[in-house]
Amino acid sequence: MRAQGVQVLLTREPGGTPLAERIRELLLAPSDEAMSADTDLLLV
Numbered sequence: 256m257r258a259q260g261v262q263v264l265l266t267r268e269p270g271g272t273p274l275a276e277r278i279r280e281l282l283l284a285p286s287d288e289a290m291s292a293d294t295d296l297l298l299v
Contacts, residue, residue: 269299
């Protein structure tokens with residue numbers, strides 16, 4: 256899109272605040288512990 260001259264705003268979720276960054280780390284970290292579907296839904 257940038258190559259075509261379109262202005263782009265890059266974001267990521269969750270992220271942007273210290274708490275959101277910690278939640279992001281939790282969601283992306285490999286783990287042997289299963290997360291329930293409800294927990295996953297509420298965190299995203």
